[in-house]
Amino acid sequence: MARTVAEGFFNDPRLKEAKKLIREALKEHQTKITGIKSADPELKASYDNIIKKVSDYRGGALWYNYLGSGIGNGPLVELADGSVKYDFITGIGVHYMGHSHPGVIEAQVEGSITNTVMNGHLQQNTDTAKLLEIFSTQACKYGAEVKNVFLTTSGAMANENAFKMMFQKRFPAARMFSFEKCFSGRTLGMAWVTDKAAYRQGLPKTIDVDYVPFYDAKDHKGSIEKAVYAMKKAMTRFPGEHAGFIMELIQGENGSWVGNQEYFEALIKICKENNISVFIDEVQTFARTTEIFAFQHFKLDKHVDIVSVGKNSQVCATLFKDDHKPRAGLMSQTFTGSSAQISAAYYVINEVVNGNYLGENGKIMKLHKHFQSHLEKLATKYPDKIEGPYGIGAMVGMTLYKGDAEKSKAFSFKLFDNGVLGFLAGAAPTRLRFLMPIMAVEEKHIDEVVAILDKTLSEIN
Ligand SMILES: Cc1ncc(COP(=O)(O)O)c(C=O)c1O
Structure with missing residues (x-):
């Protein structure tokens, strides 16, 4: 017997069913997001238009031409132009659980149906x-x-x-x-x-x-x-x-x-x-x-x-x-x-x-080490372009082009175009850094991000 009306409402089998349906629908759609993807040319004009509108109304251009479509799959996020990117900056460190995490969505649904x-x-x-x-x-x-x-x-x-x-x-x-x-x-x-x-x-x-x-x-x-x-x-x-x-x-x-x-x-x-x-x-x-x-x-x-x-x-x-x-x-x-x-x-x-996130052998440190070892290899491959990596756990940074702010900025935009979101930090030296969505990242995602970093490094001198 429910002691409050709320207990009756939150345990109503229809809510359970609704949450199950949301999970099912989410899974069906988000699993179509499997890797980075270019923008749909047919959406370009309308996307550019929304970007312009947002920039005009907010009184200044957005840093990246980024407007999310509202769905993602772990570390991958779909933009409203149909493109898919790796999100390794997560709104400067907010989307720790990646995009459209079913558990987080369910928690939000539970919160949002309160009074x-x-x-x-x-x-x-x-x-x-x-x-x-x-x-x-x-x-x-x-x-x-x-x-x-x-x-x-x-x-x-x-x-x-x-x-x-x-x-x-x-x-x-x-x-x-x-x-x-x-x-x-x-x-x-x-x-x-x-x-x-x-x-x-x-x-x-x-x-x-x-x-x-x-x-x-x-x-x-x-x-x-x-x-x-x-x-x-x-x-x-x-x-x-x-x-x-x-x-x-x-x-x-x-x-x-x-x-x-x-x-x-x-x-x-x-x-x-x-x-x-x-x-x-x-x-x-x-x-x-x-x-x-x-x-x-x-x-x-x-x-x-x-x-x-x-x-x-x-x-x-x-x-x-x-x-x-x-x-x-x-x-x-x-x-x-x-x-x-x-x-x-x-x-x-x-x-x-x-979960198994914390501790010297937890997921946070394991992913850091994996990322770090790849970045060290990149630093050996491009000794004039990369120093580092730096940081700890879910915070990873590296100095590009001796910390030159303009070159680092150009690199971050090229990286965005190539399918990875990172961001700049610091001055003298400026660094490129990542705040990984730890709850959603697996080693294979890091491998793919590193391959895109490699490609981008080969493109920018
Ligand atoms: C160490 C530190 N303190 C405070 C803030 C400010 O937080 P917010 O942007 O949520 O006001 C930030 C944001 O980047 C931060 O990194």
């Missing part, structure tokens, strides 16, 4: 409880204490919320530490944290940040010394003024630069001695290393005060320790995420932590 489109802090459904619990228990499983979870709708907003909590706790300290070349988002606050002048041109100053040079694997000891020196120098110049340190453990937007445990610990030690909060920005690193959180991969569990997540998690969030709890009034959100999003987020995270 509301959006959840917010005043009204949420019970699905939210499941999501908060999995975030919290996974984050704290090795001893971290960031058990509180505040949902939000973008990575930048998750970072804003973290900054508010740190500033309130450390008041009147009002400066922040960050890493050189970091990317933290583009809100008015985060534009002043992200270490790129072009992203804040014309904007009024919001946050004072002192930048610390990031880890350099080629100079392990020296880079630790340089970073410690930079921190101490800023603290001497502004005594007692630093509220927190935002740390990206693997710099994604800068081109897949990987940090180091000893390096982070040296900086965290200074934070702890000086009441500076340790904030790990995992918007890009979540679910891409040997652990669900990169701070677990680098064994920083006992040091973290706040963590933000986004992208792969489908819903963004800020996790924080009890002692960083905001006072009433500091934070709220009308939108914490759509019902479909919350349901899909739980599905994806549950799949990653309970």
Whole structure:
């Protein structure tokens, strides 16, 4: 007997049947997508027209001439011009499950037939409880204490919320530490944290940040010394003024630069001695290393005060320790995420932590090694064109044409035309990078992507 009307509705056999039919129809259609394909010439005119319309209405051209048709098959995505491409950038790291994943579609259907489109802090459904619990228990499983979870709708907003909590706790300290070349988002606050002048041109100053040079694997000891020196120098110049340190453990937007445990610990030690909060920005690193959180991969569990997540998690969030709890009034959100999003987020995270993805021998690292070994061979074949590969797990980068921005850009467009979506990151050097849809990728897909990279390298000098 159903105890609520909802229980009766969600267990209605007609819904079960409807979900089965969706699965069947999806499978029948998506299995027609078997490999990369050129555009249908008959669709060209209408496709170009929609691309132009979107560009005009959004007030600027799209980066790639990409508009999805609405269906895909794992790492393959169909565009509205009928072409099929390998998606190895996944909306800059969002479609971790690939395209049209049946489990994710079912989770979204379950969410979307609930009573509301959006959840917010005043009204949420019970699905939210499941999501908060999995975030919290996974984050704290090795001893971290960031058990509180505040949902939000973008990575930048998750970072804003973290900054508010740190500033309130450390008041009147009002400066922040960050890493050189970091990317933290583009809100008015985060534009002043992200270490790129072009992203804040014309904007009024919001946050004072002192930048610390990031880890350099080629100079392990020296880079630790340089970073410690930079921190101490800023603290001497502004005594007692630093509220927190935002740390990206693997710099994604800068081109897949990987940090180091000893390096982070040296900086965290200074934070702890000086009441500076340790904030790990995992918007890009979540679910891409040997652990669900990169701070677990680098064994920083006992040091973290706040963590933000986004992208792969489908819903963004800020996790924080009890002692960083905001006072009433500091934070709220009308939108914490759509019902479909919350349901899909739980599905994806549950799949990653309970499937064979994590660990040194999990799917994430296995695929990385496979990709890496192929790219190393390409680097040997084209020594003047490729350096690398770099990165870890689901984050893979390489320097092309000595990091020349224009040549790398030309390469990325040619690669797109040849059937693979990758993207650029960083400046001096600019890198080409991939954020793989791990849940959908198999080694044979990587082999095909590498063959297309090879072809593209042979075409561009
Ligand atoms: C490390 C990091 N932090 C924050 C953000 C901002 O996230 P969003 O674009 O969802 O606001 C990004 C996005 O690329 C990111 O990589």
